[in-house]
Amino acid sequence: MFSKSCEYAIKAMIFVAQKSKDDNRVGIKAIAKGTDAPEHFMAKIMQDLSRRKLIHSVKGPNGGFYMDKADLKTSIASIVKAIDGEVIYTDCVLGLKVCSEKNPCPVHFEFKEIKKNLIKMIENNTIADFNDKLDSGKFFLKNK
Amino acid sequence: MFSKSCEYAIKAMIFVAQKSKDDNRVGIKAIAKGTDAPEHFMAKIMQDLSRRKLIHSVKGPNGGFYMDKADLKTSIASIVKAIDGEVIYTDCVLGLKVCSEKNPCPVHFEFKEIKKNLIKMIENNTIADFNDKLDSGKFFLKNK
DNA sequence: ATAATAAAAGATAAAACTATCTTTAATTTA
DNA sequence: TAAATTAAAGATAGTTTTATCTTTTATTAT
Ligand code: FES
Ligand code: FES
Numbered sequence: 001m002f003s004k005s006c007e008y009a010i011k012a013m014i015f016v017a018q019k020s021k022d023d024n025r026v027g028i029k030a031i032a033k034g035t036d037a038p039e040h041f042m043a044k045i046m047q048d049l050s051r052r053k054l055i056h057s058v059k060g061p062n063g064g065f066y067m068d069k070a071d072l073k074t075s076i077a078s079i080v081k082a083i084d085g086e087v088i089y090t091d092c093v094l095g096l097k098v099c100s101e102k103n104p105c106p107v108h109f110e111f112k113e114i115k116k117n118l119i120k121m122i123e124n125n126t127i128a129d130f131n132d133k134l135d136s137g138k139f140f141l142k143n144k
Numbered sequence: 145m146f147s148k149s150c151e152y153a154i155k156a157m158i159f160v161a162q163k164s165k166d167d168n169r170v171g172i173k174a175i176a177k178g179t180d181a182p183e184h185f186m187a188k189i190m191q192d193l194s195r196r197k198l199i200h201s202v203k204g205p206n207g208g209f210y211m212d213k214a215d216l217k218t219s220i221a222s223i224v225k226a227i228d229g230e231v232i233y234t235d236c237v238l239g240l241k242v243c244s245e246k247n248p249c250p251v252h253f254e255f256k257e258i259k260k261n262l263i264k265m266i267e268n269n270t271i272a273d274f275n276d277k278l279d280s281g282k283f284f285l286k287n288k
Numbered sequence: 289a290t291a292a293t294a295a296a297a298g299a300t301a302a303a304a305c306t307a308t309c310t311t312t313a314a315t316t317t318a
Numbered sequence: 319t320a321a322a323t324t325a326a327a328g329a330t331a332g333t334t335t336t337a338t339c340t341t342t343t344a345t346t347a348t
Binding site (some may be wrong): 169171172173184188190191194195201202204205206207208209221 | 322323324325326327
Binding site (some may be wrong): 028029034044046047 | 293
């Protein structure tokens, strides 16, 4: 569904949001551990998210990644777009050069509805929403 | 959504079904051309489908790939399973080791519905269904 | 200033996926 | 039987994705 990088990115955003209450910052090691991701790979992804302003960071002692109030309003869709691009929005399920109603592949209309629901879901759910959920202790970012 | 191999496989199955009416056979070149896929790569995929009995083949002059009545009842889901495996059925969207209701990731229940509809769709649609559609001339397997 | 910390950046490597080319084996026709 | 045809199989190569390691830069505290 999503690339590995994108999976990690979503988990990292949720994790950092969770941990960065009252101006706390989280280091890359803690993020990697808390999301069961390889540290150096996750570091790359965090750089990406940081460059794209989905998350903030400070270097040096007591530095790390954090999110402000505005960042918490980020939708899953924004993360997916930042990491995987617009494929879900634009690409044909069967790989036709362009996906269109005028030149549809055989499965176009069957997938139209499914894609619509998928997009609606990732656009309507923000990091803050998942944050609240995690607080309940009923949801997990890893399960080794 | 699906791997490139899987996209080609689905297109190939629809293409061969279309062309293999009244005991005709289709060569790998025609399949590659008709689905806008690289010939040698498609040959590998056809070997796979053939080994898994989703399609049949005969070598030699007038040989090629074909489908019988039973083959036409193959669902999209069967093709996806043959090429990409059970990922859509079993894997966690965020990459947790196991996807379960007891240890769900934050997006588990949001995606549950979407995955259910996706699976229902690919299980309920057979090659024969798409075959009929293509006959209408309103659907395409390539659009260069 | 200096030392310690932590992210950013760069370089490299391993694995998976996609693609191509060549050889072999089976089948048909003549 | 010989030649032609076509899928099957094997070997190789390119690309992208995933992952790791090293160096640099910014920041803080002493
Ligand atoms: S043309 Fe294939 S999904 Fe739209
Ligand atoms: S646990 Fe993540 S989708 Fe089920």
